[in-house]
Amino acid sequence: MISLRNIEKTYSNFNLHCDLRVKENRITALIGPNGAGKSTTFKIILGLIRPEGGWIELFGKRCEAVTAQNKAQMGVVLSDSCFSGYLKIKDIIPVLAEMYTEFNKKDFIGKCEKWELPFDKKLKEFSTGMKAKLKVLSAMSHNARLLILDEPTAGLDVLARDDILDMMREYMIPGDRSILISSHISKDLEELCDDFYLIDKGRLMMHEETDVLIDHYGIIKVTEEQYHTLDLSYCIRKKREPYGFCLLTDQKQFYQENASELTIERCNIDNIMYMMIKGDTI
Amino acid sequence: MKALLIKDWKLLKNQGGYFSTVFLIVIMIMCIGSADTAGFIISYMTFLFSVFVLSTLSYDSYDNGMAFLMSFPVDRKTYIAEKYIFAIFLSLGSWLASILLRLVFFFIFQTPEGDVTEFIYSSPMFLMMALIFLGYSLPIHLKYGSEKGNILSFGILGAACFGTFLFLRITDSTELIRLFQNITDKDFGSLMAGMAGFCIIFWGISYGISLRIMVKKEF
Numbered sequence: 001m002i003s004l005r006n007i008e009k010t011y012s013n014f015n016l017h018c019d020l021r022v023k024e025n026r027i028t029a030l031i032g033p034n035g036a037g038k039s040t041t042f043k044i045i046l047g048l049i050r051p052e053g054g055w056i057e058l059f060g061k062r063c064e065a066v067t068a069q070n071k072a073q074m075g076v077v078l079s080d081s082c083f084s085g086y087l088k089i090k091d092i093i094p095v096l097a098e099m100y101t102e103f104n105k106k107d108f109i110g111k112c113e114k115w116e117l118p119f120d121k122k123l124k125e126f127s128t129g130m131k132a133k134l135k136v137l138s139a140m141s142h143n144a145r146l147l148i149l150d151e152p153t154a155g156l157d158v159l160a161r162d163d164i165l166d167m168m169r170e171y172m173i174p175g176d177r178s179i180l181i182s183s184h185i186s187k188d189l190e191e192l193c194d195d196f197y198l199i200d201k202g203r204l205m206m207h208e209e210t211d212v213l214i215d216h217y218g219i220i221k222v223t224e225e226q227y228h229t230l231d232l233s234y235c236i237r238k239k240r241e242p243y244g245f246c247l248l249t250d251q252k253q254f255y256q257e258n259a260s261e262l263t264i265e266r267c268n269i270d271n272i273m274y275m276m277i278k279g280d281t282i
Numbered sequence: 283m284k285a286l287l288i289k290d291w292k293l294l295k296n297q298g299g300y301f302s303t304v305f306l307i308v309i310m311i312m313c314i315g316s317a318d319t320a321g322f323i324i325s326y327m328t329f330l331f332s333v334f335v336l337s338t339l340s341y342d343s344y345d346n347g348m349a350f351l352m353s354f355p356v357d358r359k360t361y362i363a364e365k366y367i368f369a370i371f372l373s374l375g376s377w378l379a380s381i382l383l384r385l386v387f388f389f390i391f392q393t394p395e396g397d398v399t400e401f402i403y404s405s406p407m408f409l410m411m412a413l414i415f416l417g418y419s420l421p422i423h424l425k426y427g428s429e430k431g432n433i434l435s436f437g438i439l440g441a442a443c444f445g446t447f448l449f450l451r452i453t454d455s456t457e458l459i460r461l462f463q464n465i466t467d468k469d470f471g472s473l474m475a476g477m478a479g480f481c482i483i484f485w486g487i488s489y490g491i492s493l494r495i496m497v498k499k500e501f
Contacts, residue, residue: 043501046353048352048500049500068356074353081350084341084345087289087292091289098284
């Protein structure tokens, strides 16, 4: 669905170099700290900013050949932008209906009512949560094949977040769709995504399948003494801690079998992001 | 394109209060004014409605909204074309409405026929002025945004008015006015065709510049 190869984008104090693929019937997450380059990557995919180098493909077409019909197959949420604040939901409905031939007006209105979004209030008067809900609803309102969601759950309460995650799971049922998503709420991503890309300071640090991450990655906590005697061949990052070292391994089974006295914790996205970015290579 | 036109129309409707005020002021001036105020009324109404196109650019950019708008199945060329079409629609619509309104008031107040004819002859000039203002303001607003754009657009307008005033003070304005009246009397059709041709060329250049600005823009 999406393919980015050797994408380069340079700003005065930031350089992005990115390779990324989103396959059909997959939910792919792009994670990283603030300023890592996630939103820049999203904007490059959408043609909102132009990279200086590299190759972009959408739906198997070079980005220059992407037509309005192709774009109509995409649903987009951008973290820092929405419809004009001077419009109301009742104004947006005919715009979306005209923009997308497959716009499901009845469903859109129903979901707006369910989430108690006011139809007759200017969007600039909406709360952050209300805007987030509206953005997700409009992205998912027209039977898109590809969703590009930059921080779709930011500003939402737990209940609304769960509703949106359920909507995404339901959205994937037909089997020919894909989602590229970024979120600061790692728990959401762990439950939802098939694979992850981790970027930091514009550089791709890691790409891994969720199953592999859960089954093979682990956090090992060792004392200074244990650290010096341990076989570190399968550890990829280390971080000095008051008690000794915290290690990230991508082969936790090896340590479970060969160093059973060690404490090996299950990994989550936050641990991995922390260790990959803050930790040192071994 | 149609979706963008609907969006701008909705934005216009949401500013109903502003336009109702404009309309009320126009009605008040017509009630108390003489035939001499006709030109002012047309230019005032045409200008204020036309300027709304520039406001839609600012509303589109509100809260970084242009990025979101460009993620829709809309390309940059369509966006620019829509703005120019909307600008023509607004300028022409408000110009025609103000003429009709003024004619109704002429009829009510039994204005002499000579004044009405002069009014009809001079009215295209006000549409042309609004179109020229939009023609240079649209690329300026696209390039510099609404804040700087407004300063530049109205700065140019002010400078042009001041320049014309100075020119008329320095030169013999009565001679110029007589020359203009001669052209109007003898060949009004050619004058209109010349003005229309100038506007088309001016807008063509303006559209090309706006398109280039938009294509280069990053959101």
